[in-house]
Amino acid sequence: MIARWLSINMLTVLLILLWSWYQGYDSNEILAGKVLAQAAFILFLINLNMYFIFLLIRKSKIRKVKITLAKISKRMMKYHVAIAVTASLLIIVHAVIMITALFEDLWKAKTASGMITWIILAVLLFSGLLRRRKSTGMRRKFHYMMAFVFFAFVFLHIFV
Template identity: 65%
Template sequence: MIARWLLVNILTVIAIVLWSLYRGYDSLYILLGKMAAQTAFVLFLINVNMYFVFLLIRKSKVRNVKVRLAKISKTMMKYHIPLAITASLLIVIHGAMMVNAHSSELGNVKILAGALSLSLLAVLLYSGLLRHRKATGKRRKFHYTMAFIFFGFVILHIFL
């Protein structure tokens, strides 16, 4: 199950990179903007995987697997917030670069999907801040629900 999930992650990243190469780029500036976005995506994907690690801990019946995953999750949680902040900064940089490069096309569907994704990122970060201040089940569920909604809109933005 873990190997399958890792394979899905790797194939997703490869598909995004290949799609980006297929779409091409007009200048080095746009290429750097795309690279910032792809790096942010990988960091975000690492953070989203925390949900699946915790899900596997809850669902697994094998004690050794639970213990190993708990150790992994303990290490990963130390980096959850720094990864989220770094990914968010890279996304803002990407957005600023793309708006600057395509300022005449701000009504473009891809740019509008990116703006909506950026708005959802703000809600996601706020939900993470609330969860960090006081962890409740409702806040946890809202945070991971927002993460998956954000992820869906990011995928939509990428492949438009």
């Protein structure tokens, strides 16, 4: 199960890299923006995997697997906020670079989907902040639901 999930992660990253390579770039500025966005995607994917680690802990019937995954998740959760902040900063730099490079094309579908995705990211980060202050079941569910909504819009933004 874990090997399958890691394979899906690697295939997703590979698919995005190949799509980016296929689309090409007009300038070095756009290339830099794409590279920053790809780095941010990988960081967000690492954070999203926390949900699946916790899911495997709950669903696994093998005690040794549960203990191993709990140790991994304990180490990973220490860096969850730092990874999210770093990825968010990379996204902001990506947005600034792309807006300056493609200023005349601001009203295209790619840019509009990016703006919507950025708004969803802001809601996701705010839900994480609320969850960090006081963790309730509703805040936890809303935070991970927003994470999946954000990822869906990221894919929409990438492949538009």
